[in-house]
Amino acid sequence: xxxxxxxxxxxxxxxxxxxxxxxxxxxxxxxxxxxxxxxxxxxxxxxxxxxxxxxxxxxxxxxxxxxxxxxxxxxxxxxxxxxxxxxxxxxxxxxxxxxxxxxxxxxxxxxxxxxxxxxxxxxxxxxxxxxxxxxxxxxxxxxxxxxxxxxxxxxxxxxxxxxxxxxxxxxxxxxxxxxxxxxxxxxxxxxxxxxxxxxxxxxxxxxxxxxxxxxxxxxxxxxxxxxxxxxxxxxxxxxxxxxxxxxxxxxxxxxxxxxxxxxxxxxxxxxxxxxxxxxxxxxxxxxxxxxxxxxxxxxxxxxxxxxxxxxxxxxxxxxxxxxxxxxxxxxxxxxxxxxxxxxxxxxxxxxxxxxxxxxxxxxxxxxxxxxxxxxxxxxxxxxxxxxxxxxxxxxxxxxxxxxxxxxxxxxxxxxxxxxxxxxxxxxxxxxxxxxxxxxxxx
Numbered sequence: 001x002x003x004x005x006x007x008x009x010x011x012x013x014x015x016x017x018x019x020x021x022x023x024x025x026x027x028x029x030x031x032x033x034x035x036x037x038x039x040x041x042x043x044x045x046x047x048x049x050x051x052x053x054x055x056x057x058x059x060x061x062x063x064x065x066x067x068x069x070x071x072x073x074x075x076x077x078x079x080x081x082x083x084x085x086x087x088x089x090x091x092x093x094x095x096x097x098x099x100x101x102x103x104x105x106x107x108x109x110x111x112x113x114x115x116x117x118x119x120x121x122x123x124x125x126x127x128x129x130x131x132x133x134x135x136x137x138x139x140x141x142x143x144x145x146x147x148x149x150x151x152x153x154x155x156x157x158x159x160x161x162x163x164x165x166x167x168x169x170x171x172x173x174x175x176x177x178x179x180x181x182x183x184x185x186x187x188x189x190x191x192x193x194x195x196x197x198x199x200x201x202x203x204x205x206x207x208x209x210x211x212x213x214x215x216x217x218x219x220x221x222x223x224x225x226x227x228x229x230x231x232x233x234x235x236x237x238x239x240x241x242x243x244x245x246x247x248x249x250x251x252x253x254x255x256x257x258x259x260x261x262x263x264x265x266x267x268x269x270x271x272x273x274x275x276x277x278x279x280x281x282x283x284x285x286x287x288x289x290x291x292x293x294x295x296x297x298x299x300x301x302x303x304x305x306x307x308x309x310x311x312x313x314x315x316x317x318x319x320x321x322x323x324x325x326x327x328x329x330x331x332x333x334x335x336x337x338x339x340x341x342x343x344x345x346x347x348x349x350x351x352x353x354x355x356x357x358x359x360x361x362x363x364x365x366x367x368x369x370x371x372x373x374x375x376x377x378x379x380x381x382x383x384x385x386x387x388x389x390x391x392x393x394x395x396x397x398x399x400x401x402x403x404x405x406x407x408x409x410x411x412x413x414x415x416x417x418x419x420x421x422x423x424x425x426x427x428x429x430x431x432x433x434x435x436x437x438x439x440x441x442x
Contacts, residue, residue, distance in 0.1 A: 007051065008053070009044075011040070027119060037066035040053070040067050054082075079125060083104075167279035167285055168285070168406045169303055171306070173291070174310050175320045176320035179310045180312065181291075186288075187383050188398060190251060194383055194384070201251070214376075221253060268300075307333065309339045310339075313348040313349070322357055325357060325358065363397055368389060
């Protein structure tokens with residue numbers, strides 16, 4: 001199938017561009033060289049036949065980040081074929097960058113193989129009508145100061161304030177991997193701490209493939225398993241707040257174990273009881289879970305106040321969510337489930353996802369994989385690294401919804417409305433040209 005009218009925007013070094021251009025020309029495609037976000041923006045503003053963009057995230061990560069944003073401005077939904085360094089590809093599942101439209105490749109590559117990748121993407125773009133979700137529930141950047149509230153104590157330092165209520169336990173789980181559980185867990189925790197002044201404990205309950213610590217730049221943090229082995233020798237019983245490592249965002253981070261081969265001490269009931277006890281020291285205990293239905297997860301499901309089910313808008317993930325919905329019914333916890341549609345501006349329409357899964361939806365989070373990868377490379381949450389990004393506004397809205405549902409007596413509705421108005425105003429202001437308003441005034 002030849003799509004002769006399709007064009008491909010390519011941001012590769014000149015020698016590579018020429019080689020790829022020649023192979024694409026043989027197949028009937030027009031390759032257009034771009035070297036900056038402004039140039040790409042002008043190209044897309046002048047013609048509507050650009051089906052795919054090839055971006056070089058290895059040579060110029062910051063420039064690629066800006067060009068990637070241009071591909072998704074307004075109503076644009078142009079997929080990218082991203083050249084990424086091999087060290088970053090292993091972390092892509094953290095960042096929501098597994099967008100069903102985007103693809104990745106590494107050097108070295110052949111121009112011919114790239115041509116076939118591009119052709120397959122163009123065919124998919126032309127043959128698949130992608131519904132653009134409504135903007136309901138998707139808000140813009142945040143103009144609140146990115147500093148923890150001074151009135152809140154730091155995790156693990158001192159007892160709970162007088163009159164403190166039990167913290168809430170929020171589980172982030174989907175039986176399918178690669179849907180953004182860790183991304184949502186870490187950044188939801190950071191938003192609750194930095195934007196809302198809440199005391200947060202983030203627990204990596206995935207003893208098999210968990211990567212909360214690595215995504216936050218924590219090297220060899222003390223684990224629950226090692227602490228409990230120490231406690232068995234010393235007779236000193238430490239709380240989770242005492243064991244946890246405090247991240248630069250202010251959240252406490254606790255990893256279950258260094259190795260999946262040494263978890264025998266993590267007896268499910270003991271873990272569940274320790275997490276219940278942690279509610280005395282924190283406002284929120286967020287559990288990033290391994291995708292299974294084993295005894296530990298079942299013990300934790302029973303303790304959860306809310307279970308967030310991240311769903312990417314693709315068939316395998318939707319099927320997994322439907323399966324979990326049915327399993328949750330058997331476990332008697334279905335009423336605690338709510339879905340979070342991740343990478344909501346791609347693939348199957350968000351409204352269709354909600355209709356098929358038949359669970360309440362708390363938020364839609366747009367694709368922003370490269371932001372999350374960049375933040376993880378620096379050991380930061382995206383909330384710290386990119387505080388005004390639109391995707392952080394989406395996560396902020398998720399935090400507001402959680403607080404409304406689980407802490408209705410402690411949250412001022414006027415305060416919530418005020419924050420939402422500020423974010424909306426900031427989003428409008430960002431579109432008005434004025435000095436210092438960013439790369440482009442639009």
